[in-house]
Amino acid sequence: MFPMVSTVDELVAARGALDTAIDAGGRGRPADLRVGIMVEVPAAALKAAALAPMVDFLSIGTNDLPQYALAAERGNDAVAALADALDPGVLALIAATAAGAGDHALVAVCGEVAGDEQAAALLLGLGVRELSAAPAAVGVVKQAVRDVDLARARGLAAAALACPDARAVRELLR
Structure with missing residues (x-):
């Protein structure tokens, strides 16, 4: 997983470096190798x-x-x-990432909000398909995901995107 990717050129260079390292290893490309990026900057979400x-x-x-x-x-x-993952501006970037990824790549979320069972439906409604939570949160988050009705989750996501701030989003999640 490549961190802090901002541009396509950076990703192309990183993939090239990975390919070079694989070739240098002389054992070929591992069959189960999955390559991804961290979406940590707004530019990556929008691209x-x-x-x-x-x-x-x-x-x-x-x-x-x-x-x-x-x-x-x-x-x-x-x-x-101010750096709140439930801010509607951040949620819009999550939605943009999922929409941009389409069927090309799985969209996952890591960080504290991935371990928040109240946010699970919202994240799924935004298009996220995998959550990476701390071990202590896995059980409750897994159950929250099982309980999600995707149509309702999409409605929740639309409502959250229309909220003025993270506090209003949290009120929706209660």
Whole structure:
């Protein structure tokens, strides 16, 4: 998985470096090798249609993407609260990633929001198909996913995208 991809050229170069390393190893390409990128910068989310055909998956980093989308470094206490993965602007980037990926690549989410069982339906409604949660959250998130009605989840996603802020999105999730 290649991190911090912003441009198609970066991905092409990274894939080239991977191919070179595989060739240098002399054992051929592993049959089960899956190649993906982290979607951590808004540009990658908005260019998902161009990036997706070159990878097997797009993993949306919901800790980093909000900080870059909202210009709010999560390590800076003065602005960290602004970097909220449930901000409608961030949700729009998640939706754009899923729409751009289409049938080319699986869309996954990692980060704290992936372990939030209340957000599971929303993420599925936005087009996410895999969640990478901390081990302690796997059971409750898995059950939440099992309980999702995808048509309702899509409606929830549409409503969340129309919200003015993350607080309003959280109210929808209750």
